[in-house]
Amino acid sequence: MSNVSLDLDAEEAAFQAQVAAIEKEWQNPRQAHLQRPYSAESIAALRNTIPITYPSSFQGDKLWNILKTHLANGTCEKTFGTTEPTVVSQMVKHQQTVYVSGALCGLSEVQHPGCDHADYPWDTVPKVVEKIFKAQLFHDQRQHQFRMRHSKEERAKLEKYDFMAPIIADGDMGFGGLTTTVKLAKLFVEAGVAMIHLDDLAIGLKKFTVGEGRTVVPTSEYLSRLTAVRMQFDVMGTNTLLMCRCDTDRSQFITSTIDPRDHEYIIGATKDLDPLVEYIAQGMAEGKPYVQARDEWKSQAGLMTFDQAVKEKATEEEYQQYASKAIAYGISLKEKRRIAKELVKQDVFFDWELPRSKEGQYMWKPNVKTIVERAILVAPLGDMTWARMDAPVWKDIVEFHTEVRKVYPDRMFAFGFTGMYNYEAAGFTQEQIKSFSDDMAKLGIVWQVQPIWSVAGLNITAEKFSKEWQRDGIAGYIEAISKPSRAPPIVDGFHKLSYAGSYLADAFFAVVAGEKIVP
Numbered sequence: 001m002s003n004v005s006l007d008l009d010a011e012e013a014a015f016q017a018q019v020a021a022i023e024k025e026w027q028n029p030r031q032a033h034l035q036r037p038y039s040a041e042s043i044a045a046l047r048n049t050i051p052i053t054y055p056s057s058f059q060g061d062k063l064w065n066i067l068k069t070h071l072a073n074g075t076c077e078k079t080f081g082t083t084e085p086t087v088v089s090q091m092v093k094h095q096q097t098v099y100v101s102g103a104l105c106g107l108s109e110v111q112h113p114g115c116d117h118a119d120y121p122w123d124t125v126p127k128v129v130e131k132i133f134k135a136q137l138f139h140d141q142r143q144h145q146f147r148m149r150h151s152k153e154e155r156a157k158l159e160k161y162d163f164m165a166p167i168i169a170d171g172d173m174g175f176g177g178l179t180t181t182v183k184l185a186k187l188f189v190e191a192g193v194a195m196i197h198l199d200d201l202a203i204g205l206k207k208f209t210v211g212e213g214r215t216v217v218p219t220s221e222y223l224s225r226l227t228a229v230r231m232q233f234d235v236m237g238t239n240t241l242l243m244c245r246c247d248t249d250r251s252q253f254i255t256s257t258i259d260p261r262d263h264e265y266i267i268g269a270t271k272d273l274d275p276l277v278e279y280i281a282q283g284m285a286e287g288k289p290y291v292q293a294r295d296e297w298k299s300q301a302g303l304m305t306f307d308q309a310v311k312e313k314a315t316e317e318e319y320q321q322y323a324s325k326a327i328a329y330g331i332s333l334k335e336k337r338r339i340a341k342e343l344v345k346q347d348v349f350f351d352w353e354l355p356r357s358k359e360g361q362y363m364w365k366p367n368v369k370t371i372v373e374r375a376i377l378v379a380p381l382g383d384m385t386w387a388r389m390d391a392p393v394w395k396d397i398v399e400f401h402t403e404v405r406k407v408y409p410d411r412m413f414a415f416g417f418t419g420m421y422n423y424e425a426a427g428f429t430q431e432q433i434k435s436f437s438d439d440m441a442k443l444g445i446v447w448q449v450q451p452i453w454s455v456a457g458l459n460i461t462a463e464k465f466s467k468e469w470q471r472d473g474i475a476g477y478i479e480a481i482s483k484p485s486r487a488p489p490i491v492d493g494f495h496k497l498s499y500a501g502s503y504l505a506d507a508f509f510a511v512v513a514g515e516k517i518v519p
C-alpha cells in the first residue's frame with residue numbers, strides 16, 4: 001500500500017546519494033578529528049527524506065573558528081552562565097560565547113526550583129537555549145534594521161555588536177536512557193545551540209549535604225551516551241559541537257562494576273564486616289545520625305582498591321611482579337585476583353559489595369588517571385574535552401591536560417570555575433589567581449566558564465537596588481538607574497528606542513503600508 005508512486009530505483013538512488021553525501025561530510029577537515037562506530041548507510045537510513053538545515057550547525061562552525069583561533073594564539077574565551085536574554089544582550093559586548101547552565105536553569109527556570117541535582121525536566125535547558133537564541137535573533141534583526149535606516153556614511157558612527165554569540169549548553173548526563181539522550185540532542189539542535197556538554201554522571205544520585213556528591217556511570221555507558229549524541233547530530237547533518245565532560249575525578253561512587261576498565265578504581269572493604277547498609281540501619285535504629293554511622297563503618301572497613309589491598313599483603317618483590325601484570329588499562333578484578341593468587345603468598349581479602357550504598361552504588365576512588373583514560377577513550381566522538389574539578393589543584397590540571405595532549409596534541413579543552421572554588425585556601429597567590437586563565441589557556445583550555453554568575457552576581461545587584469528603592473523611592477530609582485542609564489554612553493533599556501525594538505515595529509508598519517525603510 002502506498003500513497004506515493006513507488007519508484008524503487010529513485011528511492012535507492014536517493015539513498016545512495018545520501019550515503020555519498022554523508023561520507024563526504026565526514027571527510028571534511030572540519031570533522032577530521034571525529035571517528036564513528038557506525039556507517040554512513042546507517043545514518044542515511046535514519047535521516048528524513050526532505051532536506052532540513054539548522055542554524056545550530058552555522059553556530060557550531062562559528063564556535064569552532066572562535067575556539068580554534070584561541071588555540072592557535074594560546075588565548076581563551078572567558079564566559080559565564082545566564083538564563084536571561086537581557087543579560088545576554090549585554091554580555092555579547094565582551095564575551096564571544098554564552099553559557100546556559102543546568103544549575104541556573106534548575107534554580108530559576110522551573111516550577112520547582114532547587115539545588116543542582118539535575119532533577120529538572122529533561123527539556124528545561126533546551127527551552128532556555130531556544131528562548132535565548134530567539135532573543136539573539138531579535139537583537140540581531142533590530143540592530144540590522146536600525147543600521148539600514150541610515151546611509152553608509154552615517155552607519156560608521158553607529159554601534160554594531162555581534163549578538164549571535166554561540167550558545168554552549170549543559171546537557172548534563174543526557175537525562176536517562178539513550179532515547180532520552182537522542183531527543184535531548186535533537187531539541188538542543190532545534191533550539192539553536194552551538195555546543196552541548198555531556199558528562200558521565202549518573203541520573204538522580206547527587207547528594208551534597210551529606211558529602212556524597214557525585215556518582216559516575218561505567219565507561220561503557222559514558223561511551224554509549226556520547227555516541228548517541230554524535231549519531232543524532234549526524235542524523236540531523238549538523239556541525240553542532242559535542243563536548244565530552246568527565247566527572248570521574250571528583251566522584252565518590254559508580255553505579256556498576258560491569259566494565260573492567262573501571263575496576264582499578266572501585267573501592268572494596270578489606271575487613272570482613274557486615275555490609276555498610278546493615279550497619280547504618282542498625283546504627284540509626286539505635287539513634288545514631290546517618291553520617292556518624294556511615295563514617296564509623298568506613299573507618300573500620302579498611303577501604304581501598306584491589307591493587308592497594310594487594311600492596312598491603314604482598315612483599316615488595318611480589319607487588320612489583322603483580323603490578324607489572326595486573327595494573328594496566330582494562331584488567332578485570334577477576335584477572336587481578338588470579339594474578340594475585342599466583343604471585344602473592346598471603347590471602348587478599350577484598351569485597352566491593354560490602355561498601356555498597358543504599359541505592360546500590362559502589363565506592364569509587366576519584367583520581368586524575370581515570371579522567372585521563374576516559375577523556376582519551378571518548379575523544380574521537382567529541383570536539384572538546386572538559387575535566388570537571390571542584391578544587392583548583394594546579395598539579396592535577398597540568399597532569400590531565402598534558403596527558404591528553406600527548407595523545408591528542410590539538411585537543412581543545414574547557415574549564416569550569418565551579419561553585420565553591422576557594423583559591424586562597426588552596427594556597428594560590430594573588431599573582432597566580434590573576435594569571436590563572438592565561439596559564440590554563442597555554443594548556444589548550446580555550447573555553448573557560450564561570451557557570452553560576454547569575455546567582456550571586458544578580459543577587460548583589462538586586463539586593464543593592466531593592467535597598468535603595470525601599471529607602472528613597474522614585475528618587476532612588478532616578479539616581480541609581482534612570483540618570484546613569486541616560487547619560488552617555490547610554491545604557492540599553494526601554495528609553496533607548498533602538499534597543500527596545502521600536503524602530504523595528506515602525507518598519508513593519510511602514511513596509512506593510514508600502515513605504516520605504518532604507519535611505
Ligand SMILES: C[C@](O)(C(=O)O)[C@H](CC(=O)O)C(=O)O
Nearest residue numbers: 101102103170416418419451
Ligand atoms: C557547570 C554546571 O554543570 C552547571 O550546571 O552550571 C555545574 C556548576 C557548579 O556546580 O558550579 C557543575 O560544574 O556541575
